[in-house]
Amino acid sequence: METLYCILLLVSLICLVVGLIKPRLVLGFLRGDKTRKEVVLIFGILSILFFVLFDLAIVSSESLKKQFEKEASPAVEKETPKIPPKEEPGPKEPIEKPGESKIKPKVYASIGSVAKTELLGLTPWTDGAVSINMPIGWNIYTGGQCATKSILVRDPYVGLKQVFYFSEAGPVYASQERKQIDRENYNTIPGSYKLPYLDSPLVSPLTAENFLNNFEALANMPFFQEAFPQVPIMTNVEIISKEEIVNKPAYATDGRLIRAKFKQNGRLGEGYFYIITVKNFIGLGYSVMFVGITAPEGLLDLITPSLKKSLESYTISQGYITACDNAGKKAVAGILKAGQILNESSDTIMDVWENKLELEQRMSEKQNDAILGFSRLYDPDTGEVYEITPEFYDHYQIHKDEFEMNYLEELPDDKWDEAPLNGAEYIK
Numbered sequence: 373m374e375t376l377y378c379i380l381l382l383v384s385l386i387c388l389v390v391g392l393i394k395p396r397l398v399l400g401f402l403r404g405d406k407t408r409k410e411v412v413l414i415f416g417i418l419s420i421l422f423f424v425l426f427d428l429a430i431v432s433s434e435s436l437k438k439q440f441e442k443e444a445s446p447a448v449e450k451e452t453p454k455i456p457p458k459e460e461p462g463p464k465e466p467i468e469k470p471g472e473s474k475i476k477p478k479v480y481a482s483i484g485s486v487a488k489t490e491l492l493g494l495t496p497w498t499d500g501a502v503s504i505n506m507p508i509g510w511n512i513y514t515g516g517q518c519a520t521k522s523i524l525v526r527d528p529y530v531g532l533k534q535v536f537y538f539s540e541a542g543p544v545y546a547s548q549e550r551k552q553i554d555r556e557n558y559n560t561i562p563g564s565y566k567l568p569y570l571d572s573p574l575v576s577p578l579t580a581e582n583f584l585n586n587f588e589a590l591a592n593m594p595f596f597q598e599a600f601p602q603v604p605i606m607t608n609v610e611i612i613s614k615e616e617i618v619n620k621p622a623y624a625t626d627g628r629l630i631r632a633k634f635k636q637n638g639r640l641g642e643g644y645f646y647i648i649t650v651k652n653f654i655g656l657g658y659s660v661m662f663v664g665i666t667a668p669e670g671l672l673d674l675i676t677p678s679l680k681k682s683l684e685s686y687t688i689s690q691g692y693i694t695a696c697d698n699a700g701k702k703a704v705a706g707i708l709k710a711g712q713i714l715n716e717s718s719d720t721i722m723d724v725w726e727n728k729l730e731l732e733q734r735m736s737e738k739q740n741d742a743i744l745g746f747s748r749l750y751d752p753d754t755g756e757v758y759e760i761t762p763e764f765y766d767h768y769q770i771h772k773d774e775f776e777m778n779y780l781e782e783l784p785d786d787k788w789d790e791a792p793l794n795g796a797e798y799i800k
Contacts, residue, residue, distance in 0.1 A: 613630070629717075673728075
């Protein structure tokens with residue numbers, strides 16, 4: 373019945389609304405004048421009536437339903453108490469073997485393990501001269517020829533996610549004397565030839581760090597913009613760390629792997645930069661290998677393994693090298709060569725990346741132990757690590773001779789990833 377009353381209620385409400393607009397449409401069955409007052413009187417009363425009937429029908433239905441469920445439900449049986457099973461004699465926990473630690477090793481979800489397993493998907497790309505496996509969906513740009521052949525791969529949505537290689541970036545001035553000579557010969561003499569690099573920055577001494585700090589000025593030069601308009605413009609460079617490239621060419625003035633923060637298009641980024649600089653006989657400087665892996669600050673460690681795989685896949689075809697040689701465009705200092713040429717630089721980046729994460733994990737372990745009030749001692753003979761309280765550490769330092777194990781040392785930095793044993797149980 374509640375369905376019928378609901379339908380009649382809805383019809384009454386519709387007629388009430390329509391009748392207030394056009395009374396004739398709903399009062400056709402009446403003779404004489406058809407007014408809004410009559411619409412309200414008739415359909416208002418009907419709406420109230422059907423609403424009351426609908427409500428009563430619902431209440432009645434619910435009451436009958438509860439009564440039926442009560443009559444249909446079986447009597448609740450008294451629950452009999454369950455007798456617990458008889459325990460078998462013996463220990464509930466496995467017996468620890470002598471020398472085993474009662475402290476469970478800590479499990480870390482490290483950035484390194486995540487970054488190495490959740491790699492970006494790569495897809496092969498080539499223009500016939502060079503080839504690379506680039507992240508799927510990213511944009512790729514190339515510029516220059518032969519010795520200056522360069523490439524940049526960039527995420528179209530996050531421009532700071534990028535990997536690039538400039539095989540010859542420059543020139544810059546490596547000495548003030550050379551810059552002054554060029555200005556006097558090519559700038560002050562009316563009608564003289566205008567050197568395209570006359571306004572290039574002075575980078576003296578010509579180190580990898582100075583080159584990176586001045587790269588913004590070089591990248592904004594018209595000749596550089598014309599050759600590679602997509603070049604990353606990195607401002608506010610802040611060096612975080614730098615490692616010497618020990619196997620750099622003998623003719624290089626410097627070679628460093630630098631980790632630095634910077635801004636690009638107003639956004640803060642971080643990157644690894646592999647830079648080898650050289651100076652020619654007239655005092656001009658170049659970077660003959662300028663490799664970069666960058667990301668927004670905080671994401672570099674997560675994206676480095678993926679971009680490392682992309683970078684190490686970069687190859688130059690032998691046919692392209694031959695064509696350059698035949699055209700008399702040999703590479704500066706022979707840096708251009710066929711095959712995978714960035715394996716070494718990508719491996720160097722990866723080594724520094726892994727060392728950084730290991731150091732951060734050890735520092736994190738130290739901080740956690742300090743917060744929890746623990747210290748650690750180390751057995752140089754067995755390599756075992758013992759977790760102790762700071763009070764015991766102070767006591768042990770003064771009373772070493774009272775212990776059989778009087779040879780324990782303060783834990784070295786490279787042992788903080790070892791799972792510690794309970795010092796109170798093992799130190800005698």
